[in-house]
Amino acid sequence: MKHEKILIAEKSTFMRIMLKTVLEKLGFEILGMAKDGEDALAKYHDLKPDIMLVDVDLDGVDGIEVTRQISAGDPAAVIIMLVVECPDTPEIIVEAVRAGAKGYIRKPLSEGEIEKRISGALERT
Amino acid sequence: MNKKELKILIVEDQEEHVLIMKNALEKSERAQRIWVCRDGEAALDFLYNRGAFAAKTAYPKPDVILLDLRLPKVDGLEVLKQIKADEKLKDISVIVLTASERGEDIIEAYKDDVQSYLLKSAFIVSKTGKMEGLLDVLLSIR
Numbered sequence: 001m002k003h004e005k006i007l008i009a010e011k012s013t014f015m016r017i018m019l020k021t022v023l024e025k026l027g028f029e030i031l032g033m034a035k036d037g038e039d040a041l042a043k044y045h046d047l048k049p050d051i052m053l054v055d056v057d058l059d060g061v062d063g064i065e066v067t068r069q070i071s072a073g074d075p076a077a078v079i080i081m082l083v084v085e086c087p088d089t090p091e092i093i094v095e096a097v098r099a100g101a102k103g104y105i106r107k108p109l110s111e112g113e114i115e116k117r118i119s120g121a122l123e124r125t
Numbered sequence: 126m127n128k129k130e131l132k133i134l135i136v137e138d139q140e141e142h143v144l145i146m147k148n149a150l151e152k153s154e155r156a157q158r159i160w161v162c163r164d165g166e167a168a169l170d171f172l173y174n175r176g177a178f179a180a181k182t183a184y185p186k187p188d189v190i191l192l193d194l195r196l197p198k199v200d201g202l203e204v205l206k207q208i209k210a211d212e213k214l215k216d217i218s219v220i221v222l223t224a225s226e227r228g229e230d231i232i233e234a235y236k237d238d239v240q241s242y243l244l245k246s247a248f249i250v251s252k253t254g255k256m257e258g259l260l261d262v263l264l265s266i267r
Binding site: 003004006019022023026027028050051053078080089090091093094097098102103104105106107 | 154155226228231232235236239240241242243244246247256257258259261262263265266267
């Protein structure tokens, strides 16, 4: 088991389950999963993860605001944004980094693409 | 060589950071091979099998590049542009590992199709690299 513990905040049920599956397979402990911003903030404070993966497009409190609120209390929090391709994405990422995000991961576009990439990742383990 | 092993090229000029990255990668259970280039010119020579990297078998096309942006000789963003402009190289996943929080760098890297962008402050938190699993997360969701 790897020592970093992860919290996943992701709007899409499919993506939440896929991320959990592949990261657990790689030895990470998934402390919890949140589907909206309020849930993400509550679970961050309850579970204190080492790494938090945050969908920019969370319902309610959005991913950037979640990042801003957590980073205000804990500037060293390791929050990585999950982003999708859209015209505004570059500016959204810049805003997320200003809010305290430590980076981003570009999400695969389709479920088929996700399955292909995850399958590739699992084959290499 | 195991055909499923992940081929990783680290492009980083700071020795300490290279060691932290290699240490983190080597603790992964993933089958992999790792090469290191210390500047942007060497990275391009590696990718085009030029000069000291002419032997294609010894220096194959990587699956993933961990790329710093501030590099001697050729800047990381220029290396990225050349990779993404080349039909034979553009499918390589590029993960930027940088100290730069500049909006211009973030936007340029995104427009040049980097898969992930990670601030070194998250990964290189100490000489022992406590967040060593973070690279595995990025490599897993690419």
